[in-house]
Amino acid sequence: MKVIVSRSGGIAGIRVTWEVQVDEQPDAPSWRELLDSLPWGQAEETAPEPDRYVYRIRCAPHEVVLPEPQVAGPWKDLVDRVRAVNEGR
Amino acid sequence: MKATARCTIVPPYLLVRLARLDDPRFAAAAEAARQSLLRDIPLREHRAAAHPLPPALAVRAGAARQRGRIDRSIWDAVGLERLPGRLLARAEGWPPTSDPAVNEAHDGLGETHTLFWTRFARDSIDDRGMPLEASVHYGRKYDNAFWDGERMVFGDGDGQVFNRFTLSLTVIGHELTHGVTQHTANLTYAGQSGAVNESMSDVFGSLVEQHARGQTTAEASWLIGEGLFTEQVQGVALRSMKAPGTAYNDDVLGKDPQPGSMAGYIDTEDDNGGVHLNSGIPNRAFYLVAEALGGNAWEAPGQIWYDTLTGGALGRRVDFAGFARATEAAAAARFGPGSREHAAVRSAWHEVGLGLSLPARAPSE
Numbered sequence: 001m002k003v004i005v006s007r008s009g010g011i012a013g014i015r016v017t018w019e020v021q022v023d024e025q026p027d028a029p030s031w032r033e034l035l036d037s038l039p040w041g042q043a044e045e046t047a048p049e050p051d052r053y054v055y056r057i058r059c060a061p062h063e064v065v066l067p068e069p070q071v072a073g074p075w076k077d078l079v080d081r082v083r084a085v086n087e088g089r
Numbered sequence: 090m091k092a093t094a095r096c097t098i099v100p101p102y103l104l105v106r107l108a109r110l111d112d113p114r115f116a117a118a119a120e121a122a123r124q125s126l127l128r129d130i131p132l133r134e135h136r137a138a139a140h141p142l143p144p145a146l147a148v149r150a151g152a153a154r155q156r157g158r159i160d161r162s163i164w165d166a167v168g169l170e171r172l173p174g175r176l177l178a179r180a181e182g183w184p185p186t187s188d189p190a191v192n193e194a195h196d197g198l199g200e201t202h203t204l205f206w207t208r209f210a211r212d213s214i215d216d217r218g219m220p221l222e223a224s225v226h227y228g229r230k231y232d233n234a235f236w237d238g239e240r241m242v243f244g245d246g247d248g249q250v251f252n253r254f255t256l257s258l259t260v261i262g263h264e265l266t267h268g269v270t271q272h273t274a275n276l277t278y279a280g281q282s283g284a285v286n287e288s289m290s291d292v293f294g295s296l297v298e299q300h301a302r303g304q305t306t307a308e309a310s311w312l313i314g315e316g317l318f319t320e321q322v323q324g325v326a327l328r329s330m331k332a333p334g335t336a337y338n339d340d341v342l343g344k345d346p347q348p349g350s351m352a353g354y355i356d357t358e359d360d361n362g363g364v365h366l367n368s369g370i371p372n373r374a375f376y377l378v379a380e381a382l383g384g385n386a387w388e389a390p391g392q393i394w395y396d397t398l399t400g401g402a403l404g405r406r407v408d409f410a411g412f413a414r415a416t417e418a419a420a421a422a423r424f425g426p427g428s429r430e431h432a433a434v435r436s437a438w439h440e441v442g443l444g445l446s447l448p449a450r451a452p453s454e
Contacts, residue, residue, distance in 0.1 A: 006359070010233040011260060012251075012314070012327045013365025014342055048278045048361045050267040050286065051235035056359065065358070 003035065004058040005082045011051040018086040025085070034081070035059055038074050046070065055079065156212045159202045160220040163194045166227040166242075173240060174224045190225040190255045194243060197261030198223060200301040204262070204293070205269070208300070208387050209395045214268035221265065225255060234260050236267035250322055250342070257314045257326075262297030263290040274403040281408040283364035288371035292394055295330055296387045306379040306386045312336065330376045333369030349373040351409070351442030370409060370441050374416075377437035382430065389430050393420045413438040 006017040022031045040062040046069070048054070053068040057078065071079055160181050164174030165188070178191040185192045198221045205211040213219045222240035231244025234254035241264035243254040254260055267290050270276055276286035291313050299309045313336075314327035324337020324345070333347035347369030348354055354370065357363045375394060379386035396419040397403065403415050417434050424430035438444055 008359035009361060009365060011235065011254070011263065011365070012232070012317075013346075013360055015359055048283070049235065049237060050271075050278055050290070051233065051264070053233065054359065054361060 001032070001035075001059065003031075003078070003082055004056075005079055006056045006058075007053050008056070009052060009054045018082045020082050020085045031081070034074060034078060038062075038078065040064055043070065154218050156218065157206045158218065159199060159206075159213070160218070161195055161198045161202075162220060162222050163191045163198075164222065164224040164240075165191065166224045168226055168229050168245075170228045170231075172224055172227075172237060172242065173222060174226075178225070188225075190243065190245070190253050193253075193255035194223040194225050194241070194261065197255065197258050197297075198241075198265065200258060201262045201265045201293075201297045204297045204300045204387065208391065211269070211395075211399075214265065215272045219268075223261075223264075225253075234264055236264045236271075238271065241265060241268075246317070246319075248319065250319060251317055252319055254317065256316050258298045258301060259291075259294040259313045259315065260317065261294075263294030263313065266290040266293040269293070270398065273399045274407075275405055276403070277406050278361055278364060280362035280364075280406075281367065281412075282404075282406045283361050284367040285371055285407060285409070285412045287364045287368035288375070289394070289398055291328065291330060291368060291372050292375050293391075296391050299385070300387050305384055306376075307383070309386065311376055328365075328369065328372070330369075330372040333373055347372075349441065367409075370443070371412065374413070374437045374441045374443070377440055378430075378433045381433035381436065389424065390433075392423060393430065393434060396423055409443055413443045 001022040003020045003022060004017065005019075006015060008015045020031070022028055022035070025031050041064070043064050043066055046067055048067055049069065055066045055068065055071050055075075057064050057066065057075070066075060161179075162173075162177060162181070163179040164172075165176040165178040166172065166174035167176065169175065178188060179186055179195050185195075202213060202221060205213070213221065223243065224240060225243045225245075227242045227244050230247040232247055232251045234241065234243045236242070241261065243260075244251075245253045267286070270286050270289050276282045276289070278286055294313060295309070295311060298304075299306075302309075310326075311331035312326035312329055315325060317327060318324050318337065322337065322342065323339040324342070326336045328345070328347055329336045333349035334345050334353075336345040336347075338344045346355065346366055348367065349369050350373070351370060355363045355366045357366065360366060375390060378393070379390040382389050393416055397412070397416045400415075400419060402418065404411065407415065417431065417438070420428070420431040420434040435444070
């Protein structure tokens with residue numbers, strides 16, 4: 001199982017992608033628990049705000065596109081964890 | 090020492106300093122300070138105690154507003170993602186602080202206000218003297234700046250790829266122009282209208298810097314966000330209006346992806362449909378107009394773009410071709426059909442691949 005977070009937009013318009021192989025993580029069960037708890041498919045359509053980031057989060061079969069202000073709660077936890085693994089923190 | 094001494098709270102300025110500490114050795118202290126700031130007494134109370142209104146400001150509050158008068162407030166978000174922030178760091182009439190981000194935001198808003206007021210007679214973002222608000226030190230290592238509908242927000246950057254976002258005057262002008270666009274053409278921030286919205290912010294962001302430095306078209310860098318990258322990045326800026334696609338080429342960030350003509354138009358769902366990518370096309374068109382006319386770009390070229398933005402003829406979802414036609418109409422309206430300015434606009438759009446509004450063959454040529 002793989003989670004892919006890609007962040008586009010921002011004033012720089014630079015796209016960054018972070019990936020995590022969930023099964024290779026020492027805390028794989030807690031990753032799965034978090035992934036199962038996410039409200040996939042419940043993202044609301046909101047008007048984009050200038051220069052804010054746009055996040056595309058994929059974990060087959062799910063995919064969601066979230067504007068930055070909506071990346072809160074469990075979504076924020078996920079994005080922070082994925083970044084932390086990629087940045088070796 | 091009296092027993093009551095232990096009740097003394099840590100002064101707010103010290104909490105702010107602690108909250109900003111990046112040193113891992115002080116992580117616990119920094120977090121505690123942030124938590125403390127969060128539950129602190131309302132900041133407006135600190136502010137009133139620490140900075141009583143200067144007499145001139147207090148008198149002005151009761152008097153009728155004078156058009157063109159600037160009213161800035163710079164807030165310090167102290168590393169939190171809450172707006173406007175925890176501390177009012179600098180208001181209009183206050184002296185400079187020891188915090189460069191606060192002073193850069195203050196000065197940048199001033200330069201932006203000056204361009205719009207002195208060159209286009211626009212009284213702030215809404216043309217009705219709207220106070221200008223900015224928040225600095227937003228988030229932790231936050232690599233961005235944005236307009237949230239009410240204020241400009243600036244991150245400190247991560248220090249590895251990005252420096253603080255107030256370093257570039259073009260970025261400050263860019264954010265404030267998003268406010269002007271919101272109050273005028275209100276271009277939908279997606280697809281081509283979103284890229285026009287972005288381009289407007291780059292155009293006026295660049296003009297703010299050129300105007301402040303007194304640079305002609307030939308002298309100006311035409312870069313957006315010069316100096317934002319750290320020395321570790323192979324690149325000079327976020328974008329180049331003169332030569333889109335050449336601002337950076339770095340092994341980590343990749344190459345500047347901006348196209349400079351319709352031949353390179355990028356179809357993507359990312360970035361709200363590539364608003365920061367395809368904006369290179371109208372950006373270059375503006376540069377070409379300025380290059381053809383020479384002199385100061387905030388004069389005829391800036392006036393044509395300003396007329397287009399504020400003239401009421403742009404649809405919210407205008408595409409590039411519609412925007413090109415609107416700038417041609419604005420040039421003809423202000424400088425006359427067939428004028429040098431009108432011709433420069435037509436020719437610029439033609440060069441970036443949007444010459445469809447030109448007749449197939451000019452009748453008298």
